[in-house]
Amino acid sequence: MAVRPILVLLLLLAVRPALAADGRTLFADQCASCHSLAGASGPDGPSLKGIVWRKVAARSDFVYSGALKSLGGSWSPSRLDEFLKDTQGFAPGTGMNFVVDSPQDRAALIAYLRTAR
Numbered sequence: 001m002a003v004r005p006i007l008v009l010l011l012l013l014a015v016r017p018a019l020a021a022d023g024r025t026l027f028a029d030q031c032a033s034c035h036s037l038a039g040a041s042g043p044d045g046p047s048l049k050g051i052v053w054r055k056v057a058a059r060s061d062f063v064y065s066g067a068l069k070s071l072g073g074s075w076s077p078s079r080l081d082e083f084l085k086d087t088q089g090f091a092p093g094t095g096m097n098f099v100v101d102s103p104q105d106r107a108a109l110i111a112y113l114r115t116a117r
């Protein structure tokens with residue numbers, strides 16, 4: 001029967017946007033007080049527009065900590081996951097002290113951030 005794989009595919013297609021939608025709500029609740037996704041950075045945090053695969057500490061309109069500036073490289077989804085799980089462990093001395101304990105919430109947030117190009 002070909003029905004099963006089609007059902008699985010439909011489920012997968014349904015789940016991905018749902019994950020990003022959860023991420024949108026989480027972002028509004030937990031991140032938006034410091035981070036914008038649209039234009040300029042604010043005084044409390046850099047803009048996260050296009051953050052997935054963006055270079056670390058790359059915004060010229062935000063003054064980053066030395067901890068973040070010295071990390072180098074780009075924000076892959078897995079690096080974002082590690083950072084959000086334990087910001088001070090990942091970048092000791094970073095100005096971001098907010099952590100997201102739930103792996104599901106981190107996955108949803110990263111799925112949503114991918115949509116903010």
Ligand code: HEC
Nearest residue numbers: 030031034044045046056057058064065068094095096098
């Ligand atoms: C209380 C304010 C605050 C909150 C809440 C906050 N952040 Fe941050 N975030 C910062 C600051 C400040 C920095 C810059 C840190 C530095 O320079 O060390 C930062 C940096 C970042 C960076 C790296 C940006 C870059 O340009 O390299 C990412 C990614 C990030 N935050 C994601 C998030 C997400 C996702 C959330 C919500 C779950 C969140 N932050 C919640 C203040 C905050």
